Amino acid sequence: xxxxxxxxxxxxxxxxxxxxxxxxxxxxxxxxxxxxxxxxxxxxxxxxxxxxxxxxxxxxxxxxxxxxxxxxxxxxxxxxxxxxxxxxxxxxxxxxxxxxxxxxxxxxxxxxxxxxxxxxxxxxxxxxxxxxxxxxxxxxxxxxxxxxxxxxxxxxxxxxxxxxxxxxxxxxxxxxxxxxxxxxxxxxxxxxxxxxxxxxxxxxxxxxxxxxxxxxxxxxxxxxxxxxxxxxxxxxxxxxxxxxxxxxxxxxxxxxxxxxxxxxxxxxxxxxxxxxxxxxxxxxxxxxxxxxxxxxxxxxxxxxxxxxxxxxxxxxxxxxxxxxxxxxxxxxxxxxxxxxxxxxxxxxxxxxxxxxxxxxxxxxxxxxxxxxx
Amino acid sequence: xxxxxxxxxxxxxxxxxxxxxxxxxxxxxxxxxxxxxxxxxxxxxxxxxxxxxxxxxxxxxxxxxxxxxxxxxxxxxxxxxxxxxxxxxxxxxxxxxxxxxxxxxxxxxxxxxxxxxxxxxxxxxxxxxxxxxxxxxxxxxxxxxxxxxxxxxxxxxxxxxxxxxxxxxxxxxxxxxxxxxxxxxxxxxxxxxxxxxxxxxxxxxxxxxxxxxxxxxxxxxxxxxxxxxxxxxxxxxxxxxxxxxxxxxxxxxxxxxxxxxxxxxxxxxxxxxxxxxxxxxxxxxxxxxxxxxxxxxxxxxxxxxxxx
Numbered sequence: 001x002x003x004x005x006x007x008x009x010x011x012x013x014x015x016x017x018x019x020x021x022x023x024x025x026x027x028x029x030x031x032x033x034x035x036x037x038x039x040x041x042x043x044x045x046x047x048x049x050x051x052x053x054x055x056x057x058x059x060x061x062x063x064x065x066x067x068x069x070x071x072x073x074x075x076x077x078x079x080x081x082x083x084x085x086x087x088x089x090x091x092x093x094x095x096x097x098x099x100x101x102x103x104x105x106x107x108x109x110x111x112x113x114x115x116x117x118x119x120x121x122x123x124x125x126x127x128x129x130x131x132x133x134x135x136x137x138x139x140x141x142x143x144x145x146x147x148x149x150x151x152x153x154x155x156x157x158x159x160x161x162x163x164x165x166x167x168x169x170x171x172x173x174x175x176x177x178x179x180x181x182x183x184x185x186x187x188x189x190x191x192x193x194x195x196x197x198x199x200x201x202x203x204x205x206x207x208x209x210x211x212x213x214x215x216x217x218x219x220x221x222x223x224x225x226x227x228x229x230x231x232x233x234x235x236x237x238x239x240x241x242x243x244x245x246x247x248x249x250x251x252x253x254x255x256x257x258x259x260x261x262x263x264x265x266x267x268x269x270x271x272x273x274x275x276x277x278x279x280x281x282x283x284x285x286x287x288x289x290x291x292x293x294x295x296x297x298x299x300x301x302x303x304x305x306x307x308x309x310x311x312x313x314x315x316x317x318x319x320x321x322x323x324x325x326x327x328x329x330x331x332x333x334x335x336x337x338x339x340x341x342x343x344x345x346x347x348x349x350x351x352x353x354x355x356x357x358x359x360x361x362x363x364x365x366x367x368x369x370x371x372x373x
Numbered sequence: 374x375x376x377x378x379x380x381x382x383x384x385x386x387x388x389x390x391x392x393x394x395x396x397x398x399x400x401x402x403x404x405x406x407x408x409x410x411x412x413x414x415x416x417x418x419x420x421x422x423x424x425x426x427x428x429x430x431x432x433x434x435x436x437x438x439x440x441x442x443x444x445x446x447x448x449x450x451x452x453x454x455x456x457x458x459x460x461x462x463x464x465x466x467x468x469x470x471x472x473x474x475x476x477x478x479x480x481x482x483x484x485x486x487x488x489x490x491x492x493x494x495x496x497x498x499x500x501x502x503x504x505x506x507x508x509x510x511x512x513x514x515x516x517x518x519x520x521x522x523x524x525x526x527x528x529x530x531x532x533x534x535x536x537x538x539x540x541x542x543x544x545x546x547x548x549x550x551x552x553x554x555x556x557x558x559x560x561x562x563x564x565x566x567x568x569x570x571x572x573x574x575x576x577x578x579x580x581x582x583x584x585x586x587x588x589x590x591x592x593x594x595x596x597x598x599x600x601x602x603x604x605x606x607x608x609x610x611x612x613x614x615x616x617x618x619x620x621x622x623x624x625x626x627x628x629x630x631x632x633x634x635x636x637x638x639x640x641x642x643x644x645x646x647x648x649x650x651x652x653x654x655x656x657x658x659x660x661x662x663x664x665x666x667x668x669x670x671x672x673x674x675x676x677x678x679x680x681x
Contacts, residue, residue, distance in 0.1 A: 130638050132574035155639040199404045199644045201653070203515060207639065267666040318627055322664050326520060326657065327481030332513045342515055345634050346642055354635060355584050 009069045015046050016077035024335040025080045028197075028204035033119060033161040036086040040116030049090075050114040052294070053098065057110035064294040068250070068287055075251035082247040083343075085158040089113040089120035091244035093166045096183075096236040099297060100224040105185065109164070121162035123153040123186065123210060124233065130155075131356050133168075134178040134230070138212065140169035142219065142226070147171065147184065149192075149215040155350075159208035160195045162188050168233050171226055181229030183236070184221045191215070202342035203334075235297060240351040242293060242302025249286045249309050253279035256316055259323055262330075271319055278312050300364035303357040310347035310354060317341035382435055389422055389442055400447040404644030406653065409519050410448035411487060417443060417450050418469050426460040433457065437552045437607035441600065444556025445563075447650045449518060451484045453549035457607075458492065461541050462501065466532070473546055475662070478502060478526060481512040483657065485521035492542065499539050503530040517653030544615045547668060550661050551603035551618035553654070558596035558629060561651040565589065565633045568641075568648075579636065588632045595625035616672035623665035626655045 019042055026032040043049045044058070051067045053059025060066075074082075082091070094113045097106055112118040129136040138151030149169060159165065165186040172180025188195070192215040197205035224232035256276040263269045285305050293299065320337035324330040331338040348354040362368045378386060396416060401408045417423055426436035436456040443452040451470035459471055472488035474480050478500065482491060486509050493500040508529065512520040523529070566589065569580035579585055599622045606614035630652045634641045641648050662668065 125639070130574060132576075135574070200642050201406070201515070201644060201649045202642070207643065265666070267670070314631060321656075322660055325660050326514055326516060327512050327522065338515050345631070346639065348631070348635055349639050349642065353638065355582070358584070 005065055005069060008066055009073060012048070012070050012073040013077070015048065016073055016079055019046065020077050020079045024333075025084060027334050027339075028206055030161065032085050032158075036080075036084050037116040037119065039080055040086050040090070040114070042116075044115045049116075050094075050110075053094070053110065053114065057098070057106055058114040059110075064290050067246070068290065071247040071250045074247055075254045081251075083245075085119050085161055086113075086116075087244070088122050088157070088162075088166070089118060089164075092236050092239040093120040093122075093164070095239040095243070096166065096232060097223065099235050100183075100232045102220075102223075104220075105223060109185065118163040119158060119161060121156045121159040121165050121188070121208075122236075123156050123159070123165045123167035124236075125155045126152060127154050131353050133233070136168060136170060136181070138167075138169045139173065140171040140182060140184065140217075141173070142171055145219045147182075147217045147219055147221065149186070149212040149217065151212050153210045153212075154198075154207075156195075156208045156210050157206050157350075159188065159210050160197050160205075164188060165210070166236060168229050171222075171229070175227075178230035180227055181233070182226050183223045183229040183232035184217060185223060186215070186217060186221065190217070200342075201345070202339055237352060238298040238302060241306040241357070242298025243290055244351075245306070245309055246286055246290055248313070249282050249305065252309070252312060252316055253283055255279075256319075259316070259320055263323055265323075268319070268323055272323075275312070275316050275319055278308075279316070282308050282312055300360050303352070303360040304365065306351065307348075307354055307357040307361070310344075310357075313347050314341075314344045317344045378438070381431060382438055385422070385425065385431070385435055386438060386442065389439060392416070392420055392422075393442075393446065398446055398448055400647045400650055406515055406644065406649070407517055407519050408448050408650050409484075409487065410450060413446070413448050414450040414452075414470060414487065417452055418455065423452055423456040423459070423469070424464075426456060427464055432608070433460075433548075433610055434604060434607040436460070437548070437604060440549070440552045441556040441559075441603070444553045444654075445560040445651075447560075447647060449650075449654060451487065453553040454484070454492075454546075457549045457552065458542060458545040461538060461545060462492070462534075466501070468503070472504070472521075473542075478531075479523050481514075481520050481522045483518040483520055483661075485509050485523070486511055486519045491523070494539060494542055494546075497536060497539075499534040499536055499542060501532045501534055502526065503532075505529060514657070515653070516657035517649070518657050540612065543662070544610070544612055546662060547615040547619035547671075548603065548606050548610075550658050551599060551606060551615070551622045554622035554626065554658050555596065555600035555603045557651045557655050557658075558592070558599060558625075561630075561633050561648060561655065562589065562592055562596055564648050564651070565592075565636050565641075568637050568646075585636055589636065592629045592632055595629050599625055613672050613675045616668045616675060619662065620665045620668035620672055623659055623661075623668060626659045630655050 025035045050059030051062045055061045126136050140147040140149045167184050167186040171182040192213040194211040196209045198207045199205045200207055256279045260272045289305050317340045321341050363370055422439045425431040426433045440453045440456050454471040454473055455469040468489040470484050470488045472482040472485040472491045474482040475494045478493040488504050491502040491504050508523050509521040510524050512522055514520040572579045602618035602621050606618040640646045
């Protein structure tokens with residue numbers, strides 16, 4: 001490692017040790033919004049937000065090496081999980097805007113994300129369109145310089161506390177499948193938007209249904225061009241699957257080590273040693289992938305990492321439940337392993353199910369013939 | 374070998390079905406993580422179905438059939454400990470719901486908030502405690518069963534039982550895990566099969582995709598294997614059989630529950646979808662009695678004494 005990077009690491013470590021919040025992050029509601037925005041602002045003011053984002057929009061234009069070092073130190077310091085209400089904005093809405101949005105859109109939205117002034121949510125899935133995203137029906141009628149939205153979205157995490165939504169709608173009523181879609185920036189305070197949180201088995205009601213009744217958006221809310229929504233959405237999913245979880249991928253090895261320190265059962269220790277090895281492999285794969293796509297869009301190989309991470313996160317959290325047992329303070333509460341264990345069930349569903357990731361790996365990484373309709 | 378219910382068992386199962394039908398049991402109307410039903414639990418207790426292993430004309434296997442069926446209900450009851458461990462205790466002194474705990478009497482136990490008795494496996498001693506509900510502190514758990522712990526033993530009636538009963542208590546506890554898990558697995562699989570039959574994506578039912586079919590087939594094998602190992606253990610009441618059945622059940626649970634939730638997508642992660650009514654209980658059983666590795670070790674030590 002160069003002296004510069006060593007210096008960067010020392011700076012990151014010092015800043016984190018002085019600034020990481022001592023109390024846990026609230027998991028839902030207005031408190032969770034305030035917490036993540038405050039923390040994001042603190043990182044921004046310290047110069048630690050948007051490390052690889054362009055300087056023009058509040059970033060620092062650093063390389064993926066610094067990004068990785070920052071996340072390593074972030075995990076080491078036990079900083080708040082990035083899997084929170086700021087996840088969408090920082091990790092895939094922001095990167096989608098950088099890749100596809102107009103200069104005006106970038107100038108308005110990107111600094112707000114980095115400064116902790118806006119929370120984003122995702123509006124892709126619908127009750128009838130889950131894995132089959134291209135079948136979506138939420139409609140956007142173009143009337144003059146407005147888009148009028150009617151329909152429903154679901155599984156929109158944190159929609160109840162979000163300011164903006166990356167919303168995928170059908171703007172060409174005659175279109176089918178992935179044609180005629182548009183990716184729009186939808187402010188969540190517009191008249192006609194109704195949000196209903198759904199209680200999940202992990203506890204907090206962070207999933208939401210969103211209903212749109214005659215919601216009027218200016219046409220310049222479209223990102224990447226009207227009718228090009230599938231392409232923009234694929235950029236979003238590319239980030240979501242490829243690089244969005246980098247911090248979480250890196251932190252998994254630390255979490256496995258935490259279990260190892262508490263384990264005195266030889267059989268469980270063997271399991272944890274396996275998990276630690278897998279977590280190390282995941283880090284290596286993640287670093288290689290992040291370096292490869294540093295200057296471009298993440299490719300289909302992101303699905304390899306997304307899937308590996310999702311399944312490993314489930315195994316690590318399950319081992320924790322085995323290790324500590326019901327009634328242990330390590331399991332209970334908003335920041336206990338039981339929450340993480342149950343929450344990890346969503347890892348193989350969000351951003352494309354494990355089955356969809358396997359289809360992508362089969363068809364686009366291995367080049368196998370397409371099997372499904 | 375017989376794999377069909379005999380006349381006695383047919384009578385028991387028919388009677389149980391009639392009772393279940395008459396109670397019109399439905400999943401909870403409001404989303405809840407712990408779907409314990411005090412009414413159903415009391416009905417089951419009063420019906421006598423949980424006492425049959427004490428009767429001359431019935432067997433432990435008959436009791437296991439009752440527990441497996443009860444586990445398939447969408448509401449939770451304390452059937453397994455009462456029907457399979459309870460008969461080891463003197464009928465006069467027996468009270469249910471019965472909670473079981475290992476080590477400290479003050480450790481968290483399933484069903485303790487509702488229990489009238491707590492059986493404590495204190496490593497080298499066996500104690501039966503008459504539970505005063507006012508002494509039970511609820512323990513937070515996301516795993517479907519009500520959990521609680523005693524705040525103290527002061528003033529509670531604590532009966533010391535013959536420690537020679539300890540191996541039998543542990544054996545039956547392992548049996549109870551396996552039998553209950555078998556019923557939970559079956560109900561969970563039934564729920565998911567219905568979902569993937571009705572839910573359509575890419576213009577066809579989810580269940581028509583081989584990736585889905587294959588893993589549901591694997592889950593079904595795990596469930597069938599768990600069920601027959603559990604029934605064999607109930608038939609033999611053998612140390613090795615009971616430990617093997619519990620080890621197999623607990624070993625199968627993680628993959629099975631992940632797969633079943635997976636095929637219900639995000640819907641399956643909500644409390645508005647019924648799968649959690651069974652899968653949550655499976656998750657709690659996963660760690661009972663030290664989990665699958667502890668059961669496997671016990672089975673090995675019993676079966677091959679040199680492994681000790």
